[in-house]
Amino acid sequence: MNKQIGFTLIELIIAIAIVGILAGIAWPAYQENVRTASRADAQGALMGLAQAMEKHFTENGTYEGAATGDADTGVPNIFPSSSPLDGGAKKYNLRITAASQSTYTLRATPINGQAGDGIVELRSSGVRGWDRENDSKIDDPKDMCWNKNC
Numbered sequence: 043m044n045k046q047i048g049f050t051l052i053e054l055i056i057a058i059a060i061v062g063i064l065a066g067i068a069w070p071a072y073q074e075n076v077r078t079a080s081r082a083d084a085q086g087a088l089m090g091l092a093q094a095m096e097k098h099f100t101e102n103g104t105y106e107g108a109a110t111g112d113a114d115t116g117v118p119n120i121f122p123s124s125s126p127l128d129g130g131a132k133k134y135n136l137r138i139t140a141a142s143q144s145t146y147t148l149r150a151t152p153i154n155g156q157a158g159d160g161i162v163e164l165r166s167s168g169v170r171g172w173d174r175e176n177d178s179k180i181d182d183p184k185d186m187c188w189n190k191n192c
Contacts, residue, residue: 077156077159078190080125080126080133080134080155080156080159081156081159081162081172081188083125083126083127083133083134084125084133084134084136084150084152084162085150085162085164085170085188086125087122087125087126087127087134087136087150088136088148088149088150088162088163088164089164090121090127091118091120091121091136091138091148091164092148092164092166094108094118094120094121095108095120095138095141095146095148095166097120098120103143104142104143104144105141105142105143105144105145105146105166106141106142106143107141108120108138108141108146109137109138109141116137116138117137117138118136118137118138121136122136123135123136123137124136124153125150131154131155132153132154133152133153133154133155133156134150134151134152134153134156134162135150135151135153136148136149136150137149137150137151139163144166145165145166145167146165146166147163147164147165147166148163148164148165149161149162149163149164150162150163158176159176160172160173160174160175160176161173161178161180162188163180169186170186170187170188171185171186171187171188172185172187172188173185
């Protein structure tokens with residue numbers, strides 16, 4: 043009596059179907075975790091840029107002049123201009139969107155694979171914002187935090 047060892051075709055198809063179902067459930071969750079981690083990295087980069095702005099203020103008595111160009115809106119010349127700071131695919135552009143003698147507004151705008159996640163903002167007053175609706179506005183009170191649920 044010969045007993046064959048192995049899988050039948052039906053068993054193999056069932057195993058592949060189970061793996062496919064699990065992958066279909068896990069992939070979106072993984073993608074959301076990557077987006078959340080990239081946003082957190084941009085938030086940390088904004089905090090670093092805020093520290094650079096404070097250093098600039100200490101040295102110059104104003105926040106003006108911290109960005110390249112004629113006006114104080116744009117690419118920072120006192121800090122890296124994209125996030126993540128430590129290399130890898132860039133997910134956010136860091137910008138100084140407003141800088142006066144006594145206040146500033148910093149923004150991280152999503153690019154590449156992060157596009158569509160909404161801008162992240164930090165103001166000199168400490169107010170934090172995240173454009174959850176991705177409509178380029180951070181004016182709703184529920185947008186005035188960096189958490190998913192505020």
